[in-house]
Amino acid sequence: MARVITITSGKGGVGKTTTTANLGTALAMQGQRVVAVDADIGLRNLDVVMGLENRIVYDLVDVVEGRCRLRQALIKDKRFPELFLLPAAQTRDKDAVSPEDMIELCNSLRREFDFVLVDSPAGIEGGFRNAIAGADEVLIVTTPEVSAVRDADRIVGLVEAFEKGHPRLILNRIRPQMVNRGEMMSKEDVVEILAIDLIGVVPDDEVIVTSTNRGEVAVMQKGSQAGRAYTDIARRLLGEDVPMLVLTDDQSLLDKFMGALGLRPRRTVR
């Protein structure tokens, strides 16, 4: 039975698209048949992050409006034969699609795939409503900032009102050193406010920026902490019991020197 999972956040720029691309790739690497759907119509991004932008012929709106068959619009990722992308239209806006269209689209995709990951636009208006219309499950991405958490809280309320069950939380871009210094909200602080289940914590990682620019996702990079975190989330989605990553500090030179001399225990964040 296929699962339709929408990735959303409320606030923009917290990592919805990066999360969709990484989870999609990680699930495909685990042998699942995956399609990533870009529901951010008019602000197409997912294709760039996945490195597939120059292969787009048809898009989601073409499918909905019947200008092409669903199969024609799906772009196959050459690196992972089980991974596909359904790109958004760049020249249209959110009103080109209705929630009913999205439900129908998700149901057709269910027949072909194990996972349908829907990348939601920011906001709480039509685009967001379209993105969650066909969802079985919702993942909410937030960063440890008061504004992002406030928006995530609003989204949790809306997801519950739309009867999409209990959304799960991905806490993105956490910086252990700042948390230790008390300058950043901790995992516990965020979970205390949102009171929903945490499915993963992703550390702030420069690899995200460099890999995004190259159209390669972090889960493909060996040694990337963020990539590792996304792989763990994918395994948790598959029902595996994977312990939460213990994030180590991004150490300064002095820290490394002190550490080498054994003068200070390595700090960790749970």
Next chain:
Amino acid sequence: MSAPIAIKGNKEGLRLMLAEDAPWDEVMAALRSQLERGTEFFHGAELTIDVGDRAVQDGELSGLLALMHEHGLQPSALATNSREGRSAGRSAGIATRPTNRHVPTPQPSGETDAALMVARTLRSGQVLRHHAHVTIVGDVNPGAEVIAGGSVLVWGRLRGTVHAGALGDSSAFVCALELMPSLLRIADTMARQPDQRPAGPETARIKDGQIEVEQWEAGKTRA
């Protein structure tokens, strides 16, 4: 019914009950003074107007609707049993439905102003509005709003905005296991968020015209 107006609430929402026998001017005057006292409570509220058997006229109804809109109310329906009422509703463009106000609705233990209990977290953007006391078992998160005619009791963390006694009752109070509202109002009095995280459960009430917060002490008698 003795009072010219009464505000009731149930699962379907708020209901404004207008006396059937009192002179219309008196009803309007009572409503105007109530709306002026509870501005915050009424702003944006949807409610049903219940005129019962009164044969309300076109001009009377349009005056009533104008007064309500002026105070930000959103009347959603007119409950009326008279032909005149239905016709007035039609010309004013508001949905009409029959009312059975003389059938007593069962109230727990003879209370007329039923308190509301909600067992969930109120999240950012959610508004809870009730004409009487409110109990919330759960948190009130930043960005959420509780507006109550009576007192507000939160068995959890209160971090959103809260307005108790929003219909003008300055004896209303607010208490929470962790009382950290971003804005706290009782009747017309206002207080800002405290700087420190409270050590335990607290109660806020009006004393000498100001909101005072005191720690909950077991065994202490309260008004």
